[in-house]
Amino acid sequence: MIQMKNTDKKIAIVSNYKQHSQELGQELMQKLRQEGFILTLKNPDIVISVGGDGMLLSAFHRFERQLDKVRFIGVHTGHLGFYTDYQSFELDELVENLKMDRGARVSYPILGVRVALENGDVYHMKALNESTFKRSDRTMVADVFINKVHFERFRGDGISISTPTGSTAYNKSLGGAVLHPSIEALQIAEMASLNNNIYRTLGSPIIVPKKDKIEIIPTRTDRHTITIDNRTYTHKNIEKVEYQIDHHKIHFVATPRHTSFWNRVKDAFIGDIEE
Ligand code: NAP
Numbered sequence: 278m279i280q281m282k283n284t285d286k287k288i289a290i291v292s293n294y295k296q297h298s299q300e301l302g303q304e305l306m307q308k309l310r311q312e313g314f315i316l317t318l319k320n321p322d323i324v325i326s327v328g329g330d331g332m333l334l335s336a337f338h339r340f341e342r343q344l345d346k347v348r349f350i351g352v353h354t355g356h357l358g359f360y361t362d363y364q365s366f367e368l369d370e371l372v373e374n375l376k377m378d379r380g381a382r383v384s385y386p387i388l389g390v391r392v393a394l395e396n397g398d399v400y401h402m403k404a405l406n407e408s409t410f411k412r413s414d415r416t417m418v419a420d421v422f423i424n425k426v427h428f429e430r431f432r433g434d435g436i437s438i439s440t441p442t443g444s445t446a447y448n449k450s451l452g453g454a455v456l457h458p459s460i461e462a463l464q465i466a467e468m469a470s471l472n473n474n475i476y477r478t479l480g481s482p483i484i485v486p487k488k489d490k491i492e493i494i495p496t497r498t499d500r501h502t503i504t505i506d507n508r509t510y511t512h513k514n515i516e517k518v519e520y521q522i523d524h525h526k527i528h529f530v531a532t533p534r535h536t537s538f539w540n541r542v543k544d545a546f547i548g549d550i551e552e
């Protein structure tokens with residue numbers, strides 16, 4: 278077996294703008310350099326994001342063209358997050374684990390988004406948490422197809438399509454279910470749908486399996502907004518938006534003491550309530 282030396286591993290550290298994160302990033306950089314790791318933002322093997330889950334979303338988009346090669350690690354400067362395995366006081370443990378690392382990874386599905394404009398332009402994007410589709414100025418009216426079945430004509434604020442790991446983010450605020458990230462599925466959640474004796478949507482979140490394609494076709498092609506995680510795009514002439522589980526995945530460095538997903542959910546949303 279070929280033993281991987283620390284010097285064979287290229288590590289990128291990206292921090293958010295907060296002073297604490299910047300300092301922590303610097304400290305981590307020094308510790309890793311001392312151990313012989315190469316620190317570079319160019320073609321890294323490992324990307325360490327310092328900040329919160331929001332920072333990991335930014336790191337994901339920065340390296341989204343290199344997903345097959347890169348493994349991510351999240352360090353949270355506040356509490357324990359969903360994409361973060363380490364907290365700010367655990368840098369030494371992180372360095373030790375990286376020294377022992379032999380390439381093991383944990384992978385999660387991401388969302389592929391295809392936007393087709395009326396002029397024939399097509400954009401492909403990837404989301405780690407979710408993508409939402411809304412009309413900018415008035416009530417959105419759109420036909421929703423699931424695997425070519427015309428499912429419903431939606432009227433309301435918009436529609437969110439989330440990944441399993443994104444299910445605890447915006448999706449949860451919209452009344453969507455929390456999905457264990459080992460389940461390869463997408464979730465459709467409505468944003469304030471109009472439901473009365475003229476307009477009808479299912480009204481509940483839907484969980485769609487891996488192979489199914491979701492298509493949303495707006496009935497009017499005026500300004501619509503598409504969000505991809507923490508980014509927003511506005512277009513005037515969207516013909517159709519398609520969503521499917523992407524054929525790439527996001528990989529994380531597998532940590533020896535990976536916190537259970539249910540612990541994270543409990544920590545984030547329930548906490549320690551006295552009984
Ligand atoms: P933000 O508005 O600064 O923060 C959104 C919050 O969501 C932060 O507390 C963030 O955690 C948390 N978060 C991010 N990903 C999560 C996940 N997978 N599970 C649970 N919580 C998560 O925006 P941001 O930090 O750039 O993050 C963008 C995300 O915000 C979007 O992808 C969307 O999911 C979410 N969002 C939610 C709503 C809503 O709930 N009404 C509205 C818009 C956007 P950290 O503090 O650790 O960064």
Ligand code: MN
Nearest residue numbers: 329330331332
């Ligand atoms: Mn944030």
